[in-house]
Amino acid sequence: MNPRSLLRKLALAAVPVGLAVAAWVPLQAQTTAQTNAPKPPAQASVVERGRYLAQAGDCIACHTVPGAKIFSGNRAMPTPFGTLYAPNITPDRATGIGSWSADDFYNMMHTGRSPKGYLLYPAMPFASYTRVTRADSDAIFAYLRSVPPVRQASREHDLRFPYNNRSLLLGWRTLYFQEGEYQPDRSKSAEWNRGAYLVQGLGHCAMCHTPINALGGSSQEKAFQGGLIPMQNWYAPSLTSNREAGLGNWALQDIVDLLQKGVSNRGTVYGPMAEVTFNSLQFMNDDVHAMAVYLKSLPADQGPESDPGQAPLRADVGQAYTEGSRIYAARCATCHGAEGRGKLPHYPPLARNQSIGMSSAVNPIRMVLNGGYPPGTRRNPMPYGMPPFAQDLNDNEIASVVTFIRTAWGNRGAPVTAREVNQLRSATVE
Amino acid sequence: MKIILGIIGFGSTLLAGSAHAQATAADRIPDTMEARIQACTGCHGAQGRGVENVYFPRLAGKPAGYLYNQLVAFRDGRRKYVPMNYLLAYLPDAYLMRMAEHFASLNPPPLVQPKVARSPDQVRAGQRIVTQGIAAKKIPACVTCHGTELGGREPGIPGLLGLRADYVSAQLGAWRFGVRTALAPDCMQFIASSLSEPEVAAVSAYLASLPVTAARPVRQPGLRLPLACGSQPQQGGQP
Numbered sequence: 001m002n003p004r005s006l007l008r009k010l011a012l013a014a015v016p017v018g019l020a021v022a023a024w025v026p027l028q029a030q031t032t033a034q035t036n037a038p039k040p041p042a043q044a045s046v047v048e049r050g051r052y053l054a055q056a057g058d059c060i061a062c063h064t065v066p067g068a069k070i071f072s073g074n075r076a077m078p079t080p081f082g083t084l085y086a087p088n089i090t091p092d093r094a095t096g097i098g099s100w101s102a103d104d105f106y107n108m109m110h111t112g113r114s115p116k117g118y119l120l121y122p123a124m125p126f127a128s129y130t131r132v133t134r135a136d137s138d139a140i141f142a143y144l145r146s147v148p149p150v151r152q153a154s155r156e157h158d159l160r161f162p163y164n165n166r167s168l169l170l171g172w173r174t175l176y177f178q179e180g181e182y183q184p185d186r187s188k189s190a191e192w193n194r195g196a197y198l199v200q201g202l203g204h205c206a207m208c209h210t211p212i213n214a215l216g217g218s219s220q221e222k223a224f225q226g227g228l229i230p231m232q233n234w235y236a237p238s239l240t241s242n243r244e245a246g247l248g249n250w251a252l253q254d255i256v257d258l259l260q261k262g263v264s265n266r267g268t269v270y271g272p273m274a275e276v277t278f279n280s281l282q283f284m285n286d287d288v289h290a291m292a293v294y295l296k297s298l299p300a301d302q303g304p305e306s307d308p309g310q311a312p313l314r315a316d317v318g319q320a321y322t323e324g325s326r327i328y329a330a331r332c333a334t335c336h337g338a339e340g341r342g343k344l345p346h347y348p349p350l351a352r353n354q355s356i357g358m359s360s361a362v363n364p365i366r367m368v369l370n371g372g373y374p375p376g377t378r379r380n381p382m383p384y385g386m387p388p389f390a391q392d393l394n395d396n397e398i399a400s401v402v403t404f405i406r407t408a409w410g411n412r413g414a415p416v417t418a419r420e421v422n423q424l425r426s427a428t429v430e
Numbered sequence: 431m432k433i434i435l436g437i438i439g440f441g442s443t444l445l446a447g448s449a450h451a452q453a454t455a456a457d458r459i460p461d462t463m464e465a466r467i468q469a470c471t472g473c474h475g476a477q478g479r480g481v482e483n484v485y486f487p488r489l490a491g492k493p494a495g496y497l498y499n500q501l502v503a504f505r506d507g508r509r510k511y512v513p514m515n516y517l518l519a520y521l522p523d524a525y526l527m528r529m530a531e532h533f534a535s536l537n538p539p540p541l542v543q544p545k546v547a548r549s550p551d552q553v554r555a556g557q558r559i560v561t562q563g564i565a566a567k568k569i570p571a572c573v574t575c576h577g578t579e580l581g582g583r584e585p586g587i588p589g590l591l592g593l594r595a596d597y598v599s600a601q602l603g604a605w606r607f608g609v610r611t612a613l614a615p616d617c618m619q620f621i622a623s624s625l626s627e628p629e630v631a632a633v634s635a636y637l638a639s640l641p642v643t644a645a646r647p648v649r650q651p652g653l654r655l656p657l658a659c660g661s662q663p664q665q666g667g668q669p
Contacts, residue, residue, distance in 0.1 A: 066505070066506040066507055067502075067506035067507070067508065274519070274520045275519070275520060277520075278519075278520035335468075337457075341457075343457045343458070343459050344457070346459050347459065370513065370516050370517070371469055371472075371517060372469075372516070372517060373469060373517060373518070373520065373521055374520075375520035375521070376520060376521045376522040376525045381522065381524065381525060382466055382525050382528065383466070383521075383525075384459065384465060384466050384468070384469075385466065385467070385468065385469025385470075385517065386468075386469055387468060387469045387470070387471070387472030387473065388469075388472065388473070388513050388517065389472075390513065391473060391483070391486075391513075392472070428512070428516075
């Protein structure tokens, strides 16, 4: 009870402070950044706010190996260019960031340059963190200074030529990096601006939900249009299309539940998004509502269900559909219902579930192969799980049942082939 | 528990007002562990009884501490098996403990397994190791820790009955190569990496040849183990 109410207070406190800073103080923040007055020890309240903001930024996801000491670094991040290792960010002077100043930290967040002057690889989401205000950056830094120092050298990145040459990052930055703190849109509400600040900044949602091109860049024009997450074999749906994860026609409470509780009446988080809810969003209170307000307002590139050209030809899928409906009745209907309505909120609906009918079939195939538990969260500490079917159903059977689910009950997904299933099976099960 | 009931109640309230579906009695999900662990029983069998597939072991009746340690090890990647690592990735400790206690409390009749023909020499060699250990390699007898009847020991040591040879052999191999690890000090890592291939095969064959009895984990607080094991905390100092 206590931590929860404390967090609620913090969240309430964070909203006006963050907005006030974003709205009125950017110039002042830049000038104070240059002063070198001796720093008093960080106040407990600042450290607490920093802890909350670090959770909002999900720093732990990359900077902590599961089960290891917090922020001791070295979690491997496989990329198409090689493997990166997130560094130790504990306050150890020799191996962590113990010798950094708050200015160093802000400059790193804001410009993507380390205090020694080298360019950071964009696996560190500085293209998003550049939106973070100086005050929030300082609070996060104060919190990072408060965790136990761990002496552990950060592993060298293991990148292929030519990506191991950091000077190439200059080109990448020219194309994809736009430096600058979040600028509020005065035509929108304070809550919308708070949501936009978090989604575009600390939340670094664009890292997955904006398509990544061959250079590992995500362009502004395609912001939040969705894309396959490199190396993870998950598709991050578009947040702007109501055919995908566009939230235009969702109730605000369903968006809040999805993000914060992990389950909702419209769908459940899974894959990499489950990690975001587990590490980050479950601990945020009113801020999740603000994010929901902003996400719901993102422009829809298409009206809902307005894509008949993409609808499958029934004749081509007739056999798979029949076979799939048989498998569905035997294996899936107990929980998801004969009509795909689910049992809310724990067994998600499949009928008219955007996640099922998206142009990429990667996610529904993987759900059937791997099953899954929604994350265990404060609001849903003992989630209900779905069994994996990889060991039970062959590629043809899974292709059939996914084809059925993607085309039944008014869903308009394209059929799925056994070959697609096989590729994901070998990539994600063995 | 009140919190859970509250959440479900809240969900149903929204549902009632939702245009998408009308709640009926059939739509209600039982607020039980049994309903929550359906993701497990698809592979491990109803009530965690075990299944035909050698690699999906029986969970029922194993000590809760042992099951909990395995769940945490899978979640954190200390024990590597991709489907389990994936399934448990975002589940909190308290819930994993509830799952462990649930399966520990069950005792469905064991699965009847087909007879496998084995070399009598190999089975005898395995019996020697299981009951006497290998003094020259400082390997204690399996029964010292896993119980005279091999039914396991509370709170953290599993029973070894009903496991098939391929599974036991795969686990010892995984320990040897660091794919399966237990809490430090990892006594089984020492044992598995000290055993030769033929010794592993003999132990596996002997264990698999034993009938599954009603043996349950023994409770013997204060017993000193021959090796220090992180998953079985010792009272009164380490040996």
